[in-house]
Structures are given as structure tokens and as C-alpha cells.
Amino acid sequence: FYDVLCDVGVCVSSPEQIQKQELGKDELRPLYLDFQATTPMDPRVLDAMLPYQVNFYGNPHSRTHAYGWESESAMERARKQVADLIGADPREIIFTSGATESNNMAVKGVARFYGLKKRHVITTQTEHKCVLDSCRVLESEGFSVTYLPVQTNGLVDMELLEKSIRPDTSLVSIMTINNEIGVKQPIGDIGRLCRSRGVFFHTDAAQAVGKIPLSVTELNIDLMSVSGHKIYGPKGVGALFVRRRPRVRLEPLQSGGGQERGLRSGTVPTPLAVGLGAACAVAQTEMEYDHRKISALAQRLIQKITSEIPDVILNGDAEKRYPGTNTTTTTTTTTTMRSRANTFFSLMVNDVVNACTSASLEPSYVLRAIGADEDLAHSSIRFGIGRFTTEEEVDYTAQKCIHHVHRLREMSPLWEMVQEGIDIKSIKWTQH
């Protein structure tokens, strides 16, 4: 059985590839349930951005003429909108090219600035690839990094975290909501712990901003990454919250004319910044309604699937999660067979999760971190529900999923064996 990552439309690297077929012009488009990978732009955001593309197109750093001034005031308005959503001061928001850049800036920048005396960084094993890769780079520079394991429900163990903090720890980086399994970490407790020990606390809140209420002051957060295209905003923009009191200093990654407080030089893209601001403002008004609707739809989906199919595992803690992200593992259906099934679905569900890890050959490291076996990790699907998902879409998804799982299991000799009570792990496979 092969390790196949199959997201319809994403190229996979294995012997059994899904044929990449772009959708024809008049073809009916599949349903989209991959809101963790990206989201469509809210039309209100597009409306806000358009004038700044063709009309008010000045460089916001042009100090000497009206084009520059109007661009600058639009940028500052957007900054205020982002700040209001997370309870920060506008001067603490730095516009970046996305959450990946924000995470890079936060992790590498803080570690290097305080690197003379503080050589230790703490993160978790379920972080986003950009955080983990930044930590790997730091390790190659001589820092020591602790990758905290998570419990089987996906949450970090507070006692373990407390024991891991050393006198020379400069940064703790733990994401708010995991993009693969949707669990919500105890950010308030972590923030309080870090503040009491004098360690900076960074959280990658790309999946959380605009979806759950966040306040950087209440949660004692020192650095926070925001992503535009996860909250129905434009792609290519994000933000980094950098606390001013007590002051957090970073070594900038990008050098230049000193824009954005010297931390991120480069012309701020006014249309994108305006779009991010508008997305945050819209999210603030829609947050409560969206949360209720998405919770209801998620409940509906999970309930339908688990009631019809036995032996389905919902990965991650059942309570402390964001309802829009559900990764379910249906045991004993390998993904090879699923990939063919997916092409029959008109679904765009992200199998075995995550656009960024779909290039790697191994199954999801997040699922492995919460203790899922490798074969279980291969049989997992992430269903993402968002602001624009309808009840009909959810019903259709559930129906198709049930249908195909039944079909695959009927074809599968392993399933028969499991039904008879044989423990699959005890089987010795031979080559022939």
C-alpha cells in the first residue's frame, strides 16, 4: 500500500499519482471544504481594495505629495483595523507578506537579538512548518531548541512547558489554533506563565484571528502572526504584532529604508494592507454569527459521518477546538484507494492535510505527534468549514464520504480481517 497524499488538484510525489486535471471552463466546480489552506476573499474586502489599485495608487512612504499622504492614511486606517481586532495599539502592528514571514521574523528575530545571553527557544511539535524550519535554522546557528511533545488530545502539557523554561530561554512559540486538527491551545495560561518567567511569548494565530476573540493584553502575548488569506482577505499580506510595553526587540530580516519601525523595510502594499484591514473589520462584526453557524455545520457533518460509519476517529480534543477544522481518520481505508475515490467525488477535501506538507513524502507530522499510527495518519481527511459553507454542501459531503468509505471497506481485505477480530499489526507481510 502506498503513501499517497491526495488533494484533488495538488500534485503528489509517489508512484500512484492523481492525474492533475484543471477544471474545464463550463465544468461544474467542485465544492470547497479546504478553508484552512486558503479562503475566498469576502466581497466587502474586494470593494475596499479596488480603489487603491487603480485610483489612489501612491506610495504610502512618499512624504511630499497628496498621492503619498492619502495612501499613508489608508495604510494607517488599516493598521488600526487590524489592531482593534486583536486588542493592540496600532503602532504595534507591522505589515508583512504573510504569516510565514511574520513567523520567521518573530522566531529568528527575537532569538538573534537576545542571542548573546539567551540561547534557548521552546516550541511544540505540532507547529506550522515555517516555525519549525526557522527553529531548525536557529539550531544550525548554535541555539538550542526544545520541541515540546503534545498530549494525545493535541494540547500542550503546561507542567512540561514550565519545566522546560530555562534561565537562558528567550522565546516560547506556540500556535493558537492548529491548522490540521483544530485544537485550541491554552494561550492564556501559557502567556501568564511566560510573563511570570520573563520569557517572550509568540503565537502563530493565523487560523485564530477573526474566528475567536483574542486580546493580546489579556492573554499576555508578546508577538502574534496574522495571515490575510485565512480570514477572507487578500493573499500575500499578513501582519506581526510586536509588543511595545514591555518592549520586544527583533533583529530585522529585511533591511532597507527603515519602514515599519525598522523591523520590515520595504514599501507597504497599500491595496493589500487595506484589504487586510477590511478583512479584520468584517471578521470582527461577523465573528459571533460565523462561529455559531460553523459550529452547527461541523456538528452536523461529524454526527452524520460517525453515525453511519463505525470506527471513525476525530483527531484532537473534542472540546477545546475550533469547530471549523475537523480531521477525521477512517480506519482501514488506505489512501491509494481513496485517491481514486476522490476523483469521483466532486469534493475538494484536503486528504492527509495541509498544503505545505503535501509536498513531503511522509504523512502528517501533526497526526504523528498526537499519537496516531502511520497507517491511521494515511487515512485521514481534513474537512474545513468556513463562512460561505452551506448546509447543502455539508450534507452532500457527508453523503459522499459515507458512500465511498463503505465501498472502499467492502473492497478491502483488511477490513474483513478487522471485523473478524484479527489484529492487523500482528500480521507479518511477506514480499512476493
Next chain:
Amino acid sequence: MAASAAVRTSMGLTFRLSRVLHVCGSCPFYTLNKCSDRAPHLERIRSLDNCGTINRHVRTSIGLHGSEEGSSNAEDPHDVVNVLYIDRSGRRIPVKAKVGDNVLYLAHKNGIDLEGACEASLACSTCHVYVSADHFDKLPEPEETEDDMLDMAPMLQENSRLGCQILITPELDGIELTLPKVTRNFYVDGHVPKPH
């Protein structure tokens, strides 16, 4: 007559205001070849009180009254604080300061090229210095505006402060102030703007 009198007055005024050690190259008397002191010296540093033109000695009131911030010739040993500047080329310049001296103006008085573009009004980051580790904690916490301006300085380190906000106190004896290699006035040809 009136013109030279006006020049003399304005020079005296300039010297009093700038409190810069008089460098012959910038003196109008020298450039007009009217300086009475004819010995060949291009950038000789001389005492403020002795420059002159033909038949006249220009006296300024600097030497007479002393400056409010303390002159370098302090005689009272209790007030003298040893400060060491390490300039951009690595040269170590020991300086005797008086309690209450401002680090930026102290540097100017001693010919150290610490830039002060906004003249200590907390509007730039050019007087950025690195403070020696032992003395860093003895300085008072920076105000928010100082921190904001410091954010804009290139090559920031944990022991960075703005020089114009550091006032010399007796417990800062032996403090070492290192000038960073670049400031926000970023000249790759090595040019350093003269103090105003």
C-alpha cells in the same frame, strides 16, 4: 569695520552656542587667510579663547563663564567622572566628564564624531551608542519616545541607548560608550555629518 565686527560677534555667538572645540578648518578667519596664528595646521584643535585676526584677538565668553553643562577643565575631583568613548574606527578616547554632562555634547566637546541630527530633541536615532554591560543597568529606564526612536536605529543591540538622553552621574564612573558603525544617516563613503 562693521562687517568684521558683525563677524566677530556672530562667531562668538556661534562658539557659545555650539560649544564645539574650535577647529581651524571651519573658521572663517582661517579660510580668508586672516588668522593671526600662521603656523601650518590644517585641523589643529585649539582653545577657543585664542583665535584671532590681524591686530585683533577674538575672545569668546566660553572660557570666561564656563558652560552650564560643565567644562572639561573641572578642578573639583568629586565631580570628575571617567568616561571612555570608543569611536567608529575602534580608537579609545578617555574623557573626563563632570556630573550632569550630557553624553552627546560631551562627545562633541572632545572631538568625537557622535552625530546629533536633532540636537537632543528626541526626534532621531543618530546619537545611538552601545553602553558597557556593567553600567547599562545603572541608567534610568528609557522613556517611550526614546524607545520609539531607538527602534529606528540600525544595528540595534540589547545595550543600545540614545546618547543625548544619558546624563553623567557619579556611579557611571568608568562607563564605556561604543559608537556603532553606521547611523540612520547612512553614507557608505564614510562621510559623517559635522555637528550643527
